[in-house]
Amino acid sequence: MSKTHFGYQSVEETEKAGKVAEVFHSVANKYDVMNDLMSFGLHRLWKKVTIARAQVRPGQKVLDIAGGTGDLAKAFAQAAQWGINGDAQVWLSDINASMLRVGRDRLLDDGLALPCVQFDAEKIPFPPNYFDAVTVAFGLRNMTHKDVALTEMLRVIKPGGRVLVLEFSKPDEFLQPIYDAYSFKILPWLGQKIAQDAESYRYLAESIRMHPDAQTLKDMMLKVGFDEVDTHRMTGGIVALHIGIKY
Numbered sequence: 478m479s480k481t482h483f484g485y486q487s488v489e490e491t492e493k494a495g496k497v498a499e500v501f502h503s504v505a506n507k508y509d510v511m512n513d514l515m516s517f518g519l520h521r522l523w524k525k526v527t528i529a530r531a532q533v534r535p536g537q538k539v540l541d542i543a544g545g546t547g548d549l550a551k552a553f554a555q556a557a558q559w560g561i562n563g564d565a566q567v568w569l570s571d572i573n574a575s576m577l578r579v580g581r582d583r584l585l586d587d588g589l590a591l592p593c594v595q596f597d598a599e600k601i602p603f604p605p606n607y608f609d610a611v612t613v614a615f616g617l618r619n620m621t622h623k624d625v626a627l628t629e630m631l632r633v634i635k636p637g638g639r640v641l642v643l644e645f646s647k648p649d650e651f652l653q654p655i656y657d658a659y660s661f662k663i664l665p666w667l668g669q670k671i672a673q674d675a676e677s678y679r680y681l682a683e684s685i686r687m688h689p690d691a692q693t694l695k696d697m698m699l700k701v702g703f704d705e706v707d708t709h710r711m712t713g714g715i716v717a718l719h720i721g722i723k724y
């Protein structure tokens with residue numbers, strides 16, 4: 478059997494999705510407050526850049542993968558004029574029912590009854606060439622076979638469409654010591670205080686370290702068949718946005 482990583486642990490490939498699911502079932506209810514606290518609100522800025530670069534226009538079709546509590550889907554509903562323009566479609570999706578439930582309820586509170594669909598990004602239940610834009614924010618690093626998930630995202634965008642991958646990355650050298658201290662000491666402590674779950678936030682820090690750096694991810698996207706990939710490192714490389722284009 479093939480092995481993969483779950484944070485710093487080596488696990489059977491078949492075990493990883495279940496372990497990731499436990500993390501997100503556990504944190505779903507405190508996910509949004511923890512996101513704001515952990516990133517000092519910066520995740521909102523990183524998502525704003527992603528939303529702007531998605532260039533969604535009225536009437537377009539958009540899929541947010543690993544969409545969790547729905548930040549991106551909500552913004553895309555406005556950009557696509559969902560509910561006003563009859564052609565617009567905005568789908569919130571996630572593999573995890575607890576995250577999707579929190580996302581669906583948040584959207585409903587904002588008056589947005591968007592379609593919410595539960596699936597694994599390694600098997601996207603949509604036909605080829607369907608979406609104008611597909612996004613995945615802070616989700617790719619949790620996937621067992623990243624190349625398979627990226628191939629699926631490429632398959633479902635139209636020619637001329639784009640896949641936007643927002644993910645933690647490798648920060649500049651000078652930030653590394655403070656970033657390490659913050660991730661391995663403060664994050665688990667905050668996780669324990671707010672979500673009564675230090676372990677899930679230790680996994681977060683470890684999974685970030687195991688994720689490919691910006692150049693490696695770009696190479697992976699080109700290898701699975703994207704015709705062009707633009708990379709934007711943000712906040713000293715703490716996160717990177719990759720935009721893959723299909724001609």
Ligand SMILES: C[S@@+](CC[C@H](N)C(=O)[O-])C[C@H]1O[C@@H](n2cnc3c(N)ncnc32)[C@H](O)[C@@H]1O
Nearest residue numbers: 501543544545572573576597598614615616619
């Ligand atoms: C850190 S959250 C990100 C949520 C949201 N996109 C955001 O930026 O706030 C990661 C999400 O990825 C989802 N996920 C993990 N593995 C997945 C997979 N194989 N397919 C789809 N979603 C997955 C998790 O359930 C979780 O909701």
